Amino acid sequence: AKARVAVVGGGYGGATAAKYIRMLDPAIHVTLIEPNEAFVSCPLSNMVLGGFRGIGDITTPYTGLAKHGVEVVRDWATAVDMTTKTVALKGGSKVAFDRVILSPGVDFMWEALPSMASAEAQAAVLHAWKAGPQTVSLRKQLEAMPDGGVFVISVPLAPFRCPPGPYERVCQVAAYFKAAKPRSKIILLDENADVISKGPLFKKAWTDLYGGMIDYRPNSKAVDVDWKGRTVKLEFGDQKGDVLNVIPPQRAGDVAKPFITANNRWCEVDWTTFESKAHKGAHVLGDALQVAPLMPKSGSMANGHGRICATAVVALLNGEAPNPSPTLINTCYSMVSDKLAVHVTSVHKYDEKDRTMKTVPGAGGVSAAMNEAEGVYTMNWARNIWADALA
Numbered sequence: 223a224k225a226r227v228a229v230v231g232g233g234y235g236g237a238t239a240a241k242y243i244r245m246l247d248p249a250i251h252v253t254l255i256e257p258n259e260a261f262v263s264c265p266l267s268n269m270v271l272g273g274f275r276g277i278g279d280i281t282t283p284y285t286g287l288a289k290h291g292v293e294v295v296r297d298w299a300t301a302v303d304m305t306t307k308t309v310a311l312k313g314g315s316k317v318a319f320d321r322v323i324l325s326p327g328v329d330f331m332w333e334a335l336p337s338m339a340s341a342e343a344q345a346a347v348l349h350a351w352k353a354g355p356q357t358v359s360l361r362k363q364l365e366a367m368p369d370g371g372v373f374v375i376s377v378p379l380a381p382f383r384c385p386p387g388p389y390e391r392v393c394q395v396a397a398y399f400k401a402a403k404p405r406s407k408i409i410l411l412d413e414n415a416d417v418i419s420k421g422p423l424f425k426k427a428w429t430d431l432y433g434g435m436i437d438y439r440p441n442s443k444a445v446d447v448d449w450k451g452r453t454v455k456l457e458f459g460d461q462k463g464d465v466l467n468v469i470p471p472q473r474a475g476d477v478a479k480p481f482i483t484a485n486n487r488w489c490e491v492d493w494t495t496f497e498s499k500a501h502k503g504a505h506v507l508g509d510a511l512q513v514a515p516l517m518p519k520s521g522s523m524a525n526g527h528g529r530i531c532a533t534a535v536v537a538l539l540n541g542e543a544p545n546p547s548p549t550l551i552n553t554c555y556s557m558v559s560d561k562l563a564v565h566v567t568s569v570h571k572y573d574e575k576d577r578t579m580k581t582v583p584g585a586g587g588v589s590a591a592m593n594e595a596e597g598v599y600t601m602n603w604a605r606n607i608w609a610d611a612l613a
């Protein structure tokens with residue numbers, strides 16, 4: 223019988239894995255389970271908040287995967303049963319597999335912000351940390367804010383999805399305010415002790431491009447949100463604003479719960495195959511993973527995970543040995559205005575002795591300064607990775 227692989231989640235990790243398995247071995251049947259009609263990219267979604275892109279510019283249909291013979295099932299996976307080797311779907315049916323790959327991204331630890339538990343609260347104070355309807359709604363809130371208003375964004379302690387993301391976001395919102403509402407202010411409440419990615423580059427952009435508009439407050443831990451009073455409750459003091467954007471702490475997506483092995487939050491894997499340390503036959507990719515040292519939770523990384531995992535799964539299903547020492551490359555661009563960008567890049571190689579991914583010394587680095595050429599590279603990076611994962 224044909225070998226069957228079920229993939230849960232059609233984001234950067236899952237879509238890539240599904241497509242690459244089909245390209246490497248068309249004899250394998252691949253079912254991708256994803257509730258969304260189309261893929262909406264978190265990378266570049268901050269530009270939608272800035273008003274420089276529309277949501278349509280960051281949306282790609284799943285039809286490209288069907289062309290590779292991936293069976294795309296539009297549904298939620300509610301449970302993964304490793305005994306019967308089936309994924310249960312919300313719609314009531316089941317998908318059988320020989321191996322399962324989970325790339326569900328993150329879900330939020332709302333328990334860290336008690337008053338945010340209700341759907342009403344979550345509709346009023348947005349995270350926009352999953353691209354889609356929340357991105358559009360947060361943009362509308364920014365548009366409705368009067369000139370002279372205050373935008374308050376709060377950032378959880380690392381690790382979280384996209385280390386440079388919050389700092390890019392304030393650049394994009396500042397670019398919008400500078401053009402449309404120059405008397406407005408941005409207060410960046412950061413639970414971390416300092417900007418955790420590309421710090422000097424972001425700080426220079428904030429000063430040189432946006433003057434005194436951005437008020438950066440490190441060591442500011444959000445402990446709750448008075449969403450009716452539009453106030454972020456901090457460990458020390460409160461901060462009121464006109465538009466609040468609270469990014470809660472995160473953990474592996476709900477469906478990956480049985481595979482969580484680290485700190486009640488993340489899933490650990492064998493880095494040569496991405497096979498779960500909790501269950502043989504299950505693989506986990508992307509943001510849901512417990513990262514190796516200096517490894518970010520990024521789309522760039524999840525895409526690389528998807529390719530290594532696909533290669534390993536095809537080898538294992540064909541009774542072959544997987545590559546014993548894979549390499550991952552990460553590049554994260556950030557748009558600091560409508561045209562200027564900065565980047566950070568790193569190379570991670572499997573260390574067979576310590577059984578983890580380690581950064582390759584001397585490889586990688588950051589931009590010397592923000593520049594327009596990298597703004598063009600950012601758009602090319604996005605087009606290329608969307609094509610690699612989905613076309």
Ligand code: FAD
Nearest residue numbers: 231233234235264265299326327384508509520521522524
């Ligand atoms: P996702 O891409 O989120 O995919 C998860 C998918 O699983 C989703 O489609 C979801 O619908 C689906 N899913 C979840 N649960 C279920 C279920 N139970 N059943 C079926 N399907 C399910 N990374 C970069 O490399 N470069 C950037 O410039 C960059 N910018 C970013 C900016 C912002 C504002 C944010 C928030 C993130 C950014 N990232 C960036 C990070 C990047 O988006 C993530 O690291 C990446 O999406 C992780 O891929 P993933 O496959 O783990 O999860």
